Amino acid sequence: MTPRKPQPTRDALLRHVRPSDLQAAVRLATQATTGVIGVAEGVHQAVRQRLGLPAGTEPDRTGGLTGQIYQGIRGVTQLVGHGLDSALASLLPLVDDPANHPEPSPGREAVLAALNGVLGDRLQATGNPLAQAMELRLAGRRLPLESASLMRERLAGASPHLIVLLHGLCMNDTQWLRNGHDHGAFLAQALGATPVYLRYNSGLHTSTNGREFARQLEWLVSQWPVPLTTITLVGHSMGGLVARAAVDEAQRSQHRWRARLQHLVFLGTPHHGAPLERAGHGVDVLLAATPFTAPFTRLGQLRSAGITDLRHGHVRDADWQGRERFGSALDHREPLPLPEGVACMAVGATLAPQRGLLADRLTGDGLVPLRSALGQHDDPRHRLVFPREGQRTVYRTGHLELLSSPVVAQQLLQWLQPPTPGLHD
CATH class of the missing domain: 3.40.50.1820 (Alpha/Beta hydrolase fold, catalytic domain)
Structure with missing residues (x-):
């Protein structure tokens, strides 16, 4: 008879995954789903424009019944996301005490560092628990x-x-x-x-x-x-x-x-x-060249402010303030x-x-x-x-x-x- 493998202890699990990660993941999933809906609607509207059909309240939004359906899907996504977030916010303090957490594993900290590098400005702006404090x-x-x-x-x-x-x-x-x-x-x-x-x-x-x-x-x-x-x-x-x-x-x-x-x-x-960020900006420009690929620029524009600062090596506020991060490729x-x-x-x-x-x-x-x-x-x-x-x-x-x-x-x-x-x- 094969001996059963020992089950990881609670502290061992908490070194890798925290209960608050669930709330953070729900927020990220809600934002990602909303973004994908926006991309799909943008492509849909590009096709409609070629057929001479009107846009919605914004150029990349569909109008009429189609627009109402997209708006309904977007609303349901937000409703479910906010509902889950509120429920978890009430539940987590009852089942989790951050003061008793063991030291996080190196693997967890490496993943959080990478996530903050890519999305850190959005995590902080939305109050996501995964945002890294200095x-x-x-x-x-x-x-x-x-x-x-x-x-x-x-x-x-x-x-x-x-x-x-x-x-x-x-x-x-x-x-x-x-x-x-x-x-x-x-x-x-x-x-x-x-x-x-x-x-x-x-x-x-x-x-x-x-x-x-x-x-x-x-x-x-x-x-x-x-x-x-x-x-x-x-x-x-x-x-x-x-x-x-x-x-x-x-x-x-x-x-x-x-x-x-x-x-x-x-x-x-x-x-x-660094050339990789300049290449990323070039991809944005190429995607924006046609109405059918333009909505996909939103995916590339998820990259953080820290990453776009690497296009020319920004150091001061004046290097980026008052300018669209994904706009000009010039060094200002x-x-x-x-x-x-x-x-x-x-x-x-x-x-x-x-x-x-x-x-x-x-x-x-x-x-x-x-x-x-x-x-x-x-x-x-x-x-x-x-x-x-x-x-x-x-x-x-x-x-x-x-x-x-x-x-x-x-x-x-x-x-x-x-x-x-x-x-x-």
């Missing part, structure tokens, strides 16, 4: 910025050198650990520094995340238990743009931490955009140079074995072109002037491999290692 984290746990006493307890033994690491799109702070290596832990041991990791909703605008990060870092610095002599920001991919946005915000708001910022390090950051950014008084360094990667036109402009690290990662631009106003000794190109290396590359680790250590006293006397 957190500063130490040793895998959130730093309780709301409690000064708990902060002092968590920061006991902190170093005068603070390193903050900012992850990229669709990722989270736990993913700095890759193939057994974590740049933060490595640098902490080598430099005697304290590594703090930022977790954020990468589907929000880069400038929005930068502003909130600047605010939280200001509070963290005010609670630091020893005098801070050095702050280093290390950003991977989108994290580098968030770091630049935070420094710009700190400059305008006169945050105290800005004076302690000594190093700003970028790993594969798309300073001037105002030039933003690297901050003064800060040692800025950039690592760019390429899958190619050596430098060349293909490696520089096309291949890159698989996601970010080498020129974009190194701040190079055809327009001199947009060029980011990194010192020669503050640039490093690594070959046969992909975008995510930057996180585990021993070459990158040693380069970071060389850049951040304080000078030996008397060496140049």
Whole structure:
């Protein structure tokens, strides 16, 4: 007789799936169904227009009896969705206590990070429980910025050198650990520094995340238990743009931490955009070219504000405010140079074995072109002037491999290692 497999415990299940996920899934399903209905009606109306039949209240809505049927289906979907949402909102507090939840599994956190990267702005706008709140984290746990006493307890033994690491799109702070290596832990041991990791909703605008990060870092610095002599920001991919946005915000708001910022390090950051998002915009344009495919542009336009910011590397509010995110493909950014008084360094990667036109402009690290990662631009106003000794190109290396590359680790250590006293006397 085959022995029965042991059943997973409640805590084991809760590490992967939470009861509130059901409510979040209902909201997403309702929004997705409504969107599909809209696409179907848009295609239907495109056919009707070719037959000379009138539209409804909007150009992509059908009129007459057909329009009433679509409106009825849409209404029933909303009614069922709101009903289920209200019922779950009443029921969940009776059967679930978030305070007793076990630590989430890495798999769950990776899925949530990816979902927030793609739909994070919509999740936040609709109050979806899956929306990721920004957190500063130490040793895998959130730093309780709301409690000064708990902060002092968590920061006991902190170093005068603070390193903050900012992850990229669709990722989270736990993913700095890759193939057994974590740049933060490595640098902490080598430099005697304290590594703090930022977790954020990468589907929000880069400038929005930068502003909130600047605010939280200001509070963290005010609670630091020893005098801070050095702050280093290390950003991977989108994290580098968030770091630049935070420094710009700190400059305008006169945050105290800005004076302690000594190093700003970028790993594969798309300073001037990434071709995949520009390709996504091109698909939008192609779909919009005919009335029969135009309704399908709604599917592509589900992608988040964070993703569309990567088209040209938006950092400030002015880069996107007052413009339709899926409209013009032109670069409307105002030039933003690297901050003064800060040692800025950039690592760019390429899958190619050596430098060349293909490696520089096309291949890159698989996601970010080498020129974009190194701040190079055809327009001199947009060029980011990194010192020669503050640039490093690594070959046969992909975008995510930057996180585990021993070459990158040693380069970071060389850049951040304080000078030996008397060496140049």
